[in-house]
Amino acid sequence: MAKLVLGEREFDSQETFVREGRRCGTPQLNDFQKERVRAHLRTARANGMDAAGVTQIDIPVHFNVVHDGGTGDVTDQELDAQLSVLNDAYKAHDIVFHRASVERRDDPVWFRMTMGSPAERKAKTELGKEQHRSLNLYTAGIGAGLLGWATFPSDFAGDPLLDGVVVLFSSLPGGSSAPYDLGLTAVHEVGHWLGLFHTFEGGCTPPGDEVGDTPFEASPNFGPANPTRDTCPNDSGTDPTTNYMDYTDDAGMTEFTSGQVTRMKEQVTIYRPDLLGAGHADAADAARAGIDFETGDF
Numbered sequence: 001m002a003k004l005v006l007g008e009r010e011f012d013s014q015e016t017f018v019r020e021g022r023r024c025g026t027p028q029l030n031d032f033q034k035e036r037v038r039a040h041l042r043t044a045r046a047n048g049m050d051a052a053g054v055t056q057i058d059i060p061v062h063f064n065v066v067h068d069g070g071t072g073d074v075t076d077q078e079l080d081a082q083l084s085v086l087n088d089a090y091k092a093h094d095i096v097f098h099r100a101s102v103e104r105r106d107d108p109v110w111f112r113m114t115m116g117s118p119a120e121r122k123a124k125t126e127l128g129k130e131q132h133r134s135l136n137l138y139t140a141g142i143g144a145g146l147l148g149w150a151t152f153p154s155d156f157a158g159d160p161l162l163d164g165v166v167v168l169f170s171s172l173p174g175g176s177s178a179p180y181d182l183g184l185t186a187v188h189e190v191g192h193w194l195g196l197f198h199t200f201e202g203g204c205t206p207p208g209d210e211v212g213d214t215p216f217e218a219s220p221n222f223g224p225a226n227p228t229r230d231t232c233p234n235d236s237g238t239d240p241t242t243n244y245m246d247y248t249d250d251a252g253m254t255e256f257t258s259g260q261v262t263r264m265k266e267q268v269t270i271y272r273p274d275l276l277g278a279g280h281a282d283a284a285d286a287a288r289a290g291i292d293f294e295t296g297d298f
């Protein structure tokens, strides 16, 4: 099997890379955190939250480019290409992105940041901007061979400075991380940032990824999309290997389901209401009534 080289890490094969969980470092919410999100969703729905009524989410993107003496100093054109890939994936669902700023920093330690590291916190504390009403998208070399990670909407209130998405710089469109070189890592990580789990979350056991129209999946798919793969034969469909929230190669990732779009809009309403247009502010306030974001109680 061919080796896979990502940044400064080399893997024996693409399968090794996927099995080690390196496609995405976004940590799973624990059972308590998941139940807390479910409780918030129940409250907001009881308050009349209407995801279908959310007609436009326009997300300013602050690009924070961390490089090492020029290595990883991606160009403005590459950042614009990444924005285009994000818009191609999301705009059909009324979620659009525009560039708000670009900041560049030469720092060899930050460049190799890993999830949860002091370097991550320092970089995000110094570079992050307007987390409550924008996406901070960090590009870096990332240690440990990861392609990227994200924070969830429900993480925001407890740690706003860490909010955002980090991706390997060479995962941007035209980068050197084939077959992860079409910018779909950012699409996938932004899916987490908007509240989605992996399609294989929870395996074949309900509630799985907590989205009703994504078939259950026992394990991540790697390589090309595979329409006949069916790791949970007792459920109603084959594996969602073309979904942005699986681990399929960039070229095979093509869709969100309507259930995922609803989940994203509901989580924006609850946890990131400042991303909604002014016309939705009152509705978001009403949906959030009675939810205590400051404590762990629900």
Ligand SMILES: [Zn+2]
Residues within 6 Å of the ligand: 023, 024, 025, 026, 188, 189, 192, 198
């Ligand atoms: Zn992921």
